[in-house]
Amino acid sequence: MINISSQINAEPGDDVTLEVILMDTYFGDTIKDAVVTYRWAYGQGELLDLNNTGTYEGFLENVPEGTYTITINAFKSDNYDFITKEITLIVTRTETGPGPDLSWLVYILIGAIISLVGIFTLYQKTLKYPPTVRKSRKIRKKIRKGKKTKPVKDIASREDLIKAHIESNVETISLKFCIWFSKAE
The missing domain is CATH 1.20.890 (cAMP-dependent Protein Kinase, Chain A)
Known part of the structure; x- marks a missing residue:
């Protein structure tokens, strides 16, 4: 008996591993030293039991997009009767939607x-x-550019400022004097 899943899914460009376990249904053990071959649309090859465990492996490299049928045959001797197993390989491109719009950021x-x-x-x-x-x-x-400037406020001379200050103080002083003089009487 050939033990393998009946459908394999992959993406374009992936490497697909074919792994077949040959089982002896009479004794319940794996079958070693058998010849296991595969055939598909892009060629054929042999699956190898590298560890001598009854598990046969092979690789399909860079698989193109599409749906393919892989036929697996096994042979050991006339004492074993193997059934040809067909596997469907579905290679599709997974659609990824656009991510969130970050143009505002x-x-x-x-x-x-x-x-x-x-x-x-x-x-x-x-x-x-x-x-x-x-x-x-x-x-x-x-x-420097020769443009007209806004007229600067008139700045009074020092004498004018002192005179204006004294005049404002004279009014205050005379007012205080008048108040003081009126209280004395």
Whole structure:
């Protein structure tokens, strides 16, 4: 008796192992030293019992896509009566669906990188200087290019500032003096 599964499934390009166990149904033991052959659409060959255990093996390399019938024959002597066994080899490509759409992640990463580069550049060029330094550099740049600058607020002279300060204090002092003088009477 030839013991092997009746159907083998594989993918295109796989190497398929044919493994046949020859059983003696009368004594219940394996049959050794037999000649086991196979035939299929892409050739024929012999299955070998390398370990002398009654298990015969052979390889079909790089099987193409399709459905094939493999015929296995065994022979030892006239004392054994073997039945020819046919195996169906089904080679199909497994369809894998597309994975999750991660294009949004790519767009977010690109946007984040562009934003970081923009912020870093803005900081290095302008934001690391205080506003007064930025303003003076902007005015200096406009002067160098010959463009008109906004008129600067009138800056009063030192004498005018002191005079205005004293005048505001004189009113306060005279007001305090009047209040103090009125309380004394």
